[in-house]
Amino acid sequence: MTKVVIVGAGFGGLSAMNALAENLDIEITVIDKHNFATFQPLLYQVATAGLNPGDVAFPIRTLLRRQKRVNFRQGLICEINENENTISLLDGEKVPYDYLILAMGATTNYFGVPGAADYSQAIYTLDEALAVRNKVFSMFEWAASHGVKDFNLTTVVVGGGATGVEMAGALAELKLRALQTDYPALDPAAARVVLLEAQDRLLTAFSPELSKYASAELKSRGVEVRLNTAVKAVSPNGAELADGEKIEANLVIWSAGVGISKEISALGLPQLRNGRIEVGEDTRVKGSHNIFCIGDLAGTSDSDGTLIPQLAQPAIQTGAHAAKMVVALTKGRPTSAFVYRDKGTMATIGRNAAVAELSGGLKLTGNLAWIAWLALHLMTLLGVRNRLSVLLNWSWHYISWGRGPRVILGG
Amino acid sequence: MTKVVIVGAGFGGLSAMNALAENLDIEITVIDKHNFATFQPLLYQVATAGLNPGDVAFPIRTLLRRQKRVNFRQGLICEINENENTISLLDGEKVPYDYLILAMGATTNYFGVPGAADYSQAIYTLDEALAVRNKVFSMFEWAASHGVKDFNLTTVVVGGGATGVEMAGALAELKLRALQTDYPALDPAAARVVLLEAQDRLLTAFSPELSKYASAELKSRGVEVRLNTAVKAVSPNGAELADGEKIEANLVIWSAGVGISKEISALGLPQLRNGRIEVGEDTRVKGSHNIFCIGDLAGTSDSDGTLIPQLAQPAIQTGAHAAKMVVALTKGRPTSAFVYRDKGTMATIGRNAAVAELSGGLKLTGNLAWIAWLALHLMTLLGVRNRLSVLLNWSWHYISWGRGPRVILGG
Numbered sequence: 048m049t050k051v052v053i054v055g056a057g058f059g060g061l062s063a064m065n066a067l068a069e070n071l072d073i074e075i076t077v078i079d080k081h082n083f084a085t086f087q088p089l090l091y092q093v094a095t096a097g098l099n100p101g102d103v104a105f106p107i108r109t110l111l112r113r114q115k116r117v118n119f120r121q122g123l124i125c126e127i128n129e130n131e132n133t134i135s136l137l138d139g140e141k142v143p144y145d146y147l148i149l150a151m152g153a154t155t156n157y158f159g160v161p162g163a164a165d166y167s168q169a170i171y172t173l174d175e176a177l178a179v180r181n182k183v184f185s186m187f188e189w190a191a192s193h194g195v196k197d198f199n200l201t202t203v204v205v206g207g208g209a210t211g212v213e214m215a216g217a218l219a220e221l222k223l224r225a226l227q228t229d230y231p232a233l234d235p236a237a238a239r240v241v242l243l244e245a246q247d248r249l250l251t252a253f254s255p256e257l258s259k260y261a262s263a264e265l266k267s268r269g270v271e272v273r274l275n276t277a278v279k280a281v282s283p284n285g286a287e288l289a290d291g292e293k294i295e296a297n298l299v300i301w302s303a304g305v306g307i308s309k310e311i312s313a314l315g316l317p318q319l320r321n322g323r324i325e326v327g328e329d330t331r332v333k334g335s336h337n338i339f340c341i342g343d344l345a346g347t348s349d350s351d352g353t354l355i356p357q358l359a360q361p362a363i364q365t366g367a368h369a370a371k372m373v374v375a376l377t378k379g380r381p382t383s384a385f386v387y388r389d390k391g392t393m394a395t396i397g398r399n400a401a402v403a404e405l406s407g408g409l410k411l412t413g414n415l416a417w418i419a420w421l422a423l424h425l426m427t428l429l430g431v432r433n434r435l436s437v438l439l440n441w442s443w444h445y446i447s448w449g450r451g452p453r454v455i456l457g458g
Numbered sequence: 459m460t461k462v463v464i465v466g467a468g469f470g471g472l473s474a475m476n477a478l479a480e481n482l483d484i485e486i487t488v489i490d491k492h493n494f495a496t497f498q499p500l501l502y503q504v505a506t507a508g509l510n511p512g513d514v515a516f517p518i519r520t521l522l523r524r525q526k527r528v529n530f531r532q533g534l535i536c537e538i539n540e541n542e543n544t545i546s547l548l549d550g551e552k553v554p555y556d557y558l559i560l561a562m563g564a565t566t567n568y569f570g571v572p573g574a575a576d577y578s579q580a581i582y583t584l585d586e587a588l589a590v591r592n593k594v595f596s597m598f599e600w601a602a603s604h605g606v607k608d609f610n611l612t613t614v615v616v617g618g619g620a621t622g623v624e625m626a627g628a629l630a631e632l633k634l635r636a637l638q639t640d641y642p643a644l645d646p647a648a649a650r651v652v653l654l655e656a657q658d659r660l661l662t663a664f665s666p667e668l669s670k671y672a673s674a675e676l677k678s679r680g681v682e683v684r685l686n687t688a689v690k691a692v693s694p695n696g697a698e699l700a701d702g703e704k705i706e707a708n709l710v711i712w713s714a715g716v717g718i719s720k721e722i723s724a725l726g727l728p729q730l731r732n733g734r735i736e737v738g739e740d741t742r743v744k745g746s747h748n749i750f751c752i753g754d755l756a757g758t759s760d761s762d763g764t765l766i767p768q769l770a771q772p773a774i775q776t777g778a779h780a781a782k783m784v785v786a787l788t789k790g791r792p793t794s795a796f797v798y799r800d801k802g803t804m805a806t807i808g809r810n811a812a813v814a815e816l817s818g819g820l821k822l823t824g825n826l827a828w829i830a831w832l833a834l835h836l837m838t839l840l841g842v843r844n845r846l847s848v849l850l851n852w853s854w855h856y857i858s859w860g861r862g863p864r865v866i867l868g869g
Contacts, residue, residue: 082599083865101510106864108640118643121599140604173867188493192531193551229519232529432854432863436847443843452843453517454494456584 048074048116049377052134052142054124055150056084056107058359059342062366063148068114070374075117076142078134082107082121085173086428088359089437091210094170094179095217096225096453102436104173105429124151127314129335146337146373149316149324150366153343153357156306162281167205167301170214179300181455183221186297188455191230200238201296203286205278206303207244208252209394212261214300215242216397219268225453240270241294243286245277245303250402252356252392257402260412264396278303305343305357319346323354329382330369339372341365347385355387359427364388395420459485459527460788463545463553465535466561467495467518469770470753473777474559479525481785486528487553489545493518493532496584497839499770500848502621505581505590506628507636507864513847515584516840535562538725540746557748557784560727560735561777564754564768567717573692578616578712581625590711592866594632597708599866602641611649612707614697616689617714618655619663620805623672625711626653627808630679636864651681652705654697656688656714661813663767663803668813671823675807689714716754716768730757734765740793741780750783752776758796766798770838775799806831 051067053060056079067073083104092098111117120142126135133141155169170176183202190198200222204215222238242249242265248258249265249272262272277289285296307322317325317333323346325333330347332338341347342362347355355361368385375382391405393416401416403409411419421441428434440452462478464471467490478484494515503509522528531553537546544552566580581587594613601609611633615626633649653660653676659669660676660683673683688700696707718733728736728744734757736744741758743749752758753773758766766772779796786793802816804827812827814820822830832852839845851863 081866082595099510099512100867101512101863101865104863104865104867106640109864112639120603122603138603177867184493188532192533192549228523229517432850435850435854439843439846439850443846452512452515453520454512454515455492456511456515456588 048072049373050074050076050143050145051148051373052076052078052144052146053148053150054078054134055152055342055344056081056119057087057150057152057342057362059152059344059362059366060148060150061110062363063150063341063370064114064117064366066367066370067373068117071116073116073373073377075114076144077107077111077117077119078122078124078136078142079107079119080121080123082119084110084429086433087171088424089428090170090173090176091214091217093173093176094183094214095221096180096184097217098437098440099452100173100177102433102440103428105433110429123310124314125310127316127338129338132337144337146376147339148366148369148373149332149338149340149344150342150362151308151311151344152362153305153323154308155301156304157301158303158306160278160280163205163278163301166281166283167299169301170210171305177456179298182298183218184453184455187225187230187233191232194232198233198237199295199297200233201285201294202238202240202298202300203294203296204240204242204300204302205281205286206301207242207246207249207272207274208302208304209250209392211242211244211300211302212249212265212394212396214302215240215265215270216268216395216400219265219270220397223269229453241296242270242272243276243278243288244272244274247274249274250394253394253402253404254410257404257410257412261394261396261402264400268397307344311344316340319354321346321354328384329372330365330385331372331382337376339369341369347387349387356392358392360390360392361387393420393423459483460784461485461487461554461556462559462784463487463489463555463557464559464561465489465545466563466753466755467492467530468498468561468563468753468773470563470755470773470777471559471561472521473774474561474752474781475525475528475777477778477781478784479528482527484527484785484788486525487555488518488522488528488530489533489535489547489553490518490530491532491534493530495521495840497844498582499835500839501581501584501587502625502628504584504587505594505625506632507591507595508628509848509851510863511584511588513844513851514839516844521840534721535725536721538727538749540749543748555748557787558750559777559780559784560743560749560751560755561753561773562719562722562755563773564716564734565719566712567715568712569714569717571689571691574616574689574712577692577694578710580712581621582716588867590709593709594629595864595866598636598641598644602643605643609644609648610706610708611644612696612705613649613651613709613711614705614707615651615653615711615713616692616697617712618653618657618660618683618685619713619715620661620803622653622655622711622713623660623676623805623807625713626651626676626681627679627806627811630676630681631808634680640864652707653681653683654687654689654699655683655685658685660685661805664805664813664815665821668815668821668823672805672807672813675811679808718755722755727751730765732757732765739795740783741776741796742783742793748787750780752780758798760798767803769803771801771803772798804831804834
């Protein structure tokens with residue numbers, strides 16, 4: 048039996064696992080620090096109380112149930128011992144491999160902005176999304192309980208990519224609806240949502256006309272969109288801009304970009320300047336014959352030499368390719384180059400508004416894009432129960448104009 | 459406007475609020491330490507990953523939305539200033555009242571058993587239930603990851619009342635199904651579930667024949683039921699019995715009874731020996747003319763002088779009575795005595811098995827009792843969305859033989 052170890056059960060790792068699981072002579076061990084897979088694209092809805100945490104988390108063991116030769120192990124990788132083909136986990140155990148597929152993903156990148164790591168909130172993990180939800184509603188509760196009508200409830204969202212746009216849109220809806228209905232004592236005007244983007248347009252991964260549409264939609268929903276606006280520092284009181292202006296805010300959401308964690312750099316693999324692991328055309332780590340790297344973590348290039356985006360689709364495709372390469376190697380066949388097929392990308396702005404840019408140049412906005420977004424995300428979610436639950440929450444949300452599960456859990 | 463302050467948004471407090479809300483000349487302030495109401499009867503299902511936390515939590519402000527003269531304030535009461543008719547909250551604010559209704563409920567009672575408070579887990583709050591879930595699955599993950607086939611996965615449940623019986627039954631099902639399907643590497647025999655009851659039968663609030671049925675059903679599902687078995691101490695390694703026997707266990711669930719918290723004793727109200735607040739026939743606190751006490755917190759007597767049970771039904775009834783008394787007093791009318799109407803009680807054991815004892819002596823067991831239990835709890839849940847979500851989870855659970863949201867959240 049060939050032993051394949053997959054580290055990370057995100058889109059990439061699970062895609063590799065699925066592609067490998069059919070092979071009778073391959074035994075797979077999946078390792079993840081959580082016992083569940085997180086559906087990251089919907090975390091911003093957990094953060095804004097549109098969905099419950101359980102809706103976007105799927106138990107990994109339930110996934111593996113039908114796979115006979117797949118094991119799961121909860122743990123954190125801390126060392127790769129290439130000379131003996133094992134990895135070490137934080138709890139001291141060693142796991143042997145014939146082929147290793149690294150798919151630990153990326154983490155929030157604060158780009159060294161002072162205070163950003165300490166005083167802003169990321170929404171890259173389920174815990175982080177839940178923390179944001181708790182913070183938003185604790186802030187509303189505090190202001191309402193103390194009768195501070197002019198209390199500053201401003202939220203600053205840093206970064207106008209898909210995550211930032213989706214978060215700002217959801218916050219604007221929350222502010223409109225939740226304040227109106229649940230906190231009538233508070234002044235919605237005090238609950239500003241400010242979206243900051245360093246470049247000259249939002250959603251730079253999309254065509255300029257879609258950026259323009261997103262900007263206009265966000266503004267019509269009450270979001271203050273500020274382009275060409277870089278953040279110099281974050282403090283407990285808000286964000287300071289490059290030109291010295293200070294925006295007082297009770298909450299700063301950091302969605303300016305992703306990077307590679309220190310723990311991964313400590314593994315000693317070759318890294319590009321942006322931290323992503325250097326890989327060859329066949330998705331193998333540079334200089335290694337049996338270690339693959341996929342998904343957000345990998346510095347995989349498109350055929351024109353540019354790095355492919357750190358999104359679900361590329362992760363799924365690189366995962367499947369790495370799996371194919373492992374099979375090829377076990378059969379003594381040569382590896383082949385990964386070819387990225389861009390299927391397009393989507394971002395939602397809010398109720399009845401989204402943008403989608405599909406391969407072939409088809410561009411959608413408004414209601415149609417929104418419905419396409421809903422359908423695609425519902426289909427990609429893991430597990431029938433989660434799909435039904437999300438569908439229920441979304442329908443409820445739509446009909447009731449945004450009555451979400453606004454509970455402050457924990458702490 | 460008459461100011462009524464209700465502290466605690468459980469069954470009792472919300473019942474009082476609903477009964478008062480129709481009165482045009484009464485302004486209500488509801489105070490709770492959480493911003494959501496917890497549906498306690500289903501917490502054991504959150505603990506055993508049958509339901510998600512959000513399913514049993516309902517945002518209080520969403521409840522109040524249609525009530526014009528009801529305010530909510532998140533906070534903890536720490537002092538009652540009877541001379542000036544105000545209460546002080548922990549954050550330093552004072553809230554004035556004309557009438558005060560105390561409905562803070564009870565807490566877990568460890569009866570002074572050494573180690574119990576430190577080394578056993580209660581399932582009385584949402585956070586506690588989630589902590590139990592995390593502990594159960596972390597224990598399974600740990601054992602599975604380390605390949606310790608004979609790892610001790612025993613859970614001891616202390617107390618054979620309704621909560622203990624429901625918890626033991628759910629754990630037994632979890633063990634049967636989850637270990638079989640999600641953790642095939644673990645030995646189900648090592649995952650004992652031991653239910654300890656100090657008295658000579660389970661469910662002492664029910665008829666002996668129902669106790670016998672519950673015992674037999676639990677045993678047939680693999681629970682070790684031990685009657686006449688008192689716990690002397692709890693340690694990190696398990697429970698020590700009165701006769702010196704030690705049961706090695708990785709998890710001890712404490713469901714032996716409820717008591718009144720120290721924080722409430724510090725309020726200086728007259729208390730019975732069991733800690734419950736002394737109240738008169740009209741549910742007013744002994745010696746006070748404008749402070750009421752209801753629900754689990756109140757030492758309310760039945761017409762025959764025995765204390766009424768600390769359950770949802772009595773809380774709802776005392777809450778409604780206190781509200782009626784407040785209205786009577788504002789109109790200069792005399793108060794009247796509370797009369798408890800015992801509608802019966804229910805407990806579920808597991809799939810297709812429950813016991814119900816209704817007023818009038820009707821006793822149900824098995825499938826019929828189980829369906830009655832499901833229907834009643836579904837109907838009493840707050841909020842249409844929560845009801846649909848629980849219904850979805852239950853149906854899913856039933857069809858899929860127990861695939862629950864087995865995710866370890868947080869920490």
